[in-house]
Amino acid sequence: MPTDSFATPLRLAINGYGRIGRCFLRALRESGRRDAFRVVAINEPADLASIAYLTRFDSTHGRFPGRVDADEDSLLIDGERIAVSHATTPEAVDWAGLEIDLVVECSGQYGDRAGLTRFLDAGCPRLLLSHPANSAADVDATIVHGINQHLLRGHERIVSNASCTTNAVVPVLDLLHAELGLEQVLLTTLHSVMNDQPLIDGYHHSDLRRTRSAMQSIIPVSTGLARGVERLLPGLAGRVQAKAIRVPTHNVSAIDLVLALERDTDAGQVNRLLRDAAAGPYAGLLAYSDDPHASIDFNHDPHSAIVDGAQTRMNGPRLLNLMVWFDNEWGFANRMVDVAAHWLRPRA
Structure with a gap:
């Protein structure tokens, strides 16, 4: 269970109280960081009664693990008061x-610098985005935890947490590029259905x-995943293509990876690399299983990605196919x- 050394609990606000x-x-509570x-x-523009109801009951993740109440202008979690406003612009909140x-x-x-700066101008000290920015220049950093969080120095004002798919695939690609070399990806x-459908x-x-x-229906949609991967792994610039298909499930998504390698290997070696990484340097971030899975097995799984070793395939010594599962809501929120x-931890 993670612990963080803060003299007093840090005060957070959430702008936009939808799925993420x-x-x-809820992840703050279940991650063991509720005291930090x-x-x-x-x-959130929605009315307070709806906010309280959808906090208490969740069709995907189950009932909230605590008491949820509301009064005239606040959400109460186990008696702890959270002020609720219903503004539609950053300037309308007294951050x-x-x-x-x-x-x-x-x-x-x-998504762009001008829109994000409106929060800072309205008194917000720092902003963490639950989505990629329009471009790398629109934020001070784009972070995938476990890959490049060391770049954060504490002085940044606007940081993006990238996307759920980027968080899922980048650790796998980073590991395999280091060990086997990736010529093409x-x-x-x-991806499970989303609210824009x-x-x-x-x-x-x-x-x-x-x-x-x-x-x-199974529905193809546009995706910026290739651009997001190359933003985090510049060594793969020009080598990544991606497409996305929405499938009629409520949660838990998958990525099918086809990788042209620079060095010869076999499925057993690839699975050993991924299994060892999940048990070692990527523990808590990456998981590995070779059980016969369906997507529902990973609902409410906090890992960024779970490699399905039973689906690993090789076509010759250098063409690799992998399947990676991820809870696109819960893993990303964690x-x-x-x-x-x-980002906020004390620094010397």
Whole structure:
């Protein structure tokens, strides 16, 4: 169980209390860091009764492990008060008056420097994004915990936690590139449905595929995964292609990796590398299993990725195919907690 050495609990606020915002609050509690951090404010346009209800009951992750109540303007978690506001712009929240150390931006509405700076101008001291920025220059750092968190020095103002798929695949690619060399990478994400898709056909998106019923079809969508991987692993620049397909499941996604290697290997050696990494330097970040799995087995799994060793295939000595599972909500929310802890920890 992680511990963090803070003289007093750090004060956090959540902007946007949807799937990731609610998972972040819950991950703080379940990660063992509830004494190091205190969520003191939530900004979410929805009404307070709905906020309390969806905190208490979650169709994917089950009931909240604690008491959830609400009064006129606050959410109460085991009696601890969290002020709730309903602003639709960063400027409408008194971030400075809340005396917070960090805002966790989970609305997904802001991706460029101009939009993100609005939070700083409104009194927010630091901003951690639950999504990639439009470009690397729009943030001070893009972090995948376990890979490059050491780059954080504490003076940064805006940091991105990348995406759930980037957090899942980058540790695997980083390890295999170091051990076997990667000439070319083709990634296919099989991602659970998301809120930008309708339950039945409707005018919900400019991407016509996303106007189709989420629960009736397998739907190809656009993805920035290749760009995100190359942002974190510049040694693979120009070698990564990616596509994404939404599948009608509520949670837990997978990435199918096709990798052209620089050195000869076999499936047994690859699985040993990944198994040893999961038990050693990547413990807590990467997991390994060769049991006969289905996606539901990894619901509420806090790892960034779980390698399915039973699905490892080789076509010749240098063409490798891997399957990686990940809970696209819970694993990612736990990495946000890790990044916040590392970023805000005291430094000499």
